[in-house]
Amino acid sequence: MEYLTLNNGVKMPMAGVGVFMMSPAEAEASVESALRSGVRLVDTANGYMNESGTGRGIKKSGVPREEIFLVSKLWPTVYEKETAVEETLQRLGTDYLDLLFLHQPTDNWREGYKNIEKAYKEGKVKAIGLSNFPEELLKEAMETMEIKPHVVQVEAHPYYPQTELKKMLKDTGMGLMAWFPLGHGDKNLVNEPVFTRLAEKYGKSNAQIILRWHIQSGDVIFPGSKNPDHIRDNFDIFDFALTDEEMAEIATLDKGVRYYESTPEMLQQYATMELQPDL
Numbered sequence: 001m002e003y004l005t006l007n008n009g010v011k012m013p014m015a016g017v018g019v020f021m022m023s024p025a026e027a028e029a030s031v032e033s034a035l036r037s038g039v040r041l042v043d044t045a046n047g048y049m050n051e052s053g054t055g056r057g058i059k060k061s062g063v064p065r066e067e068i069f070l071v072s073k074l075w076p077t078v079y080e081k082e083t084a085v086e087e088t089l090q091r092l093g094t095d096y097l098d099l100l101f102l103h104q105p106t107d108n109w110r111e112g113y114k115n116i117e118k119a120y121k122e123g124k125v126k127a128i129g130l131s132n133f134p135e136e137l138l139k140e141a142m143e144t145m146e147i148k149p150h151v152v153q154v155e156a157h158p159y160y161p162q163t164e165l166k167k168m169l170k171d172t173g174m175g176l177m178a179w180f181p182l183g184h185g186d187k188n189l190v191n192e193p194v195f196t197r198l199a200e201k202y203g204k205s206n207a208q209i210i211l212r213w214h215i216q217s218g219d220v221i222f223p224g225s226k227n228p229d230h231i232r233d234n235f236d237i238f239d240f241a242l243t244d245e246e247m248a249e250i251a252t253l254d255k256g257v258r259y260y261e262s263t264p265e266m267l268q269q270y271a272t273m274e275l276q277p278d279l
Ligand code: NAD
Pocket: 017, 018, 019, 020, 021, 043, 044, 103, 131, 132, 153, 154, 178, 179, 180, 181, 182, 183, 184, 185, 186, 205, 207, 208, 222, 223, 224, 225, 226, 230, 231, 233, 234
């Protein structure tokens, strides 16, 4: 495993598993399988409505809590709720998080930020971050908030490597967690000829080549999978390295294309989408 040291000194594993679009039972199975395979970073969110299942997967794995880097995200409708962090901890069956994000840049994010800052000061979360925030709001947070964000979580993959954002992160020391690291499984991306060629060269799968490219680009990855073989493979990327020429060749795939484009209407919807009970 390789680690990223955050700008507050916290050490974060660079590869883990995410449980987006999984039922609580699926998240439970995926997290248990991942932890048993050696994965030590788990990413969930209030909005995935599977934190309870994620917590059960952690318990069932038998891996001690302190060995796991646990990440969650507050949903906009609870940003201003005083008990939002405590309720997140309860669902996950833990008394602290390693990293807590605000999930979306809705209008009430500044109030939400106060909530996660408070949790940070109380030691309930070891690091805080902003997910899906545009650069201007990241800058505002850096300039105006008491505790500077430690990590951003954004869509990133070879078709959209976040080159501009990374320049800003370099100056501030913020880490980047790449969501959709495999382009949400897009076959066009995964089967790009360069990945097939490098997969043959290194005796790895195309997905492993993409994930290795992320690690060497400085991205923390947490691909989603319900398949135990894929979960294990996605973590088995630390025994080889791409050359500078190969990294440069992959950089030419940048199309400036995202799979997800946020709109003001979508943000409005997020601001009112009530969470369903997560059992
Ligand atoms: P991904 O890019 O990780 O792709 C997942 C897809 O790739 C799945 O269909 C899976 O079956 C397939 N796959 C996984 N491993 C594979 C392998 N070794 N070989 C071949 N196929 C493989 O997309 P994702 O799972 O949607 O995103 C990853 C994580 O990012 C999520 O679980 C979630 O935690 C996070 N996320 C965050 C946000 C956000 O707003 N912050 C948004 C979306 C996702």
